[in-house]
Amino acid sequence: MKTIIIGGGKVGSNLFRTLLEKNHDVVVIERDKETCLKIAEDTNAEVICGDGTNFDVLMDAGIDEAEIIAAVTGTDEENLVICQIAKFNCNAAKTIARVNNPKNIQMFKTLGIDNIVCSTEVIANLIECELDKNKYRIVSTIERGSMVIAELIIDAANEWRGKMIQELSMPEECVIVSVLRDSFVIYPKGSTEIMDKDKVLVVASRAALSEITRKMNKRKI
Known part of the structure; x- marks a missing residue:
């Protein structure tokens, strides 16, 4: 499997x-000559100096044989163009595209990018989870x-x-698993009663989870 x-x-x-250490077939494209030289010296591997949005440069890197394209430049627009060339041409x-501005995530999804990584969003989610750690614990993430x-940890203050x-008011994007x-x-069944000290496992969108934790902890003891 070749990765660019x-x-x-x-x-x-x-x-x-990281990929080289795991013996993957991988090539990197970088437009800055000094950066290319440093990477080549450090890794003793194939580095192409050029513009990743240029179709000829991508062809030289073997994009027609690559199964994965990871655009991780510091510019969202550039990453989008690269992924669209790879996907549609x-x-x-x-x-895989790196997104620096979380506001661009939905646009990238709409335009067909397979995987989107936003470090800003990841850090924000970690902070939010830490601030709300007494309300819930993230077990895993899915769908990127x-x-x-x-x-969800149930206590005396939990509504x-x-x-x-069957009596719970939940967002559509939330399912109780166990x-x-x-x-x-x-x-769980509709007649299952939620009791003090229960731990309720749910699958939900982040927006739905925020809504749930906001509502379910309003109750006074």
């Missing part, structure tokens, strides 16, 4: 080294981080306590 990385900055160069199997598997699942009570796992 466009952008030899900190993100791109570290990604390049070269039939690349997978495109847009959905989460979370464990879900004492209610049956209820952990002591050492038992309960597969």
Whole structure:
């Protein structure tokens, strides 16, 4: 499997080294000559000095044989152009784009980019989770981080306590998967009652999770 990385900055160069260490077939494209020389000296691997938005440069890198294209430059517009060229002109199997401005995420999704990575959003989500750590715990993320598997901790202040699942008001983008009570796992039904100290496992969008935790902790003890 061949991978082409466009952008030899900190993100791109570290990604390049990591893949090389795992014996992947990988090439990096970087427009700055000094950066190219440094990467080549450090890795003793193939580095192409050129503009990653230039079709001829991409062809020289072997884009017609690549299965994964990772555009990780510091410019969102450049990463978008690269991924679109790869996707629609070269039939690349997978495109991965770094997004610096979270406001551009939806546009990238709409335009068909397969995987989108936004470090700003990731850090913001980690901070939000830490601030709300007494309300829930993120178990895993899916769909490139847009959905989460979370464990909601039920206590005396939680409005879900004492209610049956069929009585709960939940957003559409949320499903209760299981209820952990002591050492038992309960597969929920509409008549399942949520009790104090239960841990409720849900799959939800981040927006839905924020809505749930905001509402369910309004109740006074």
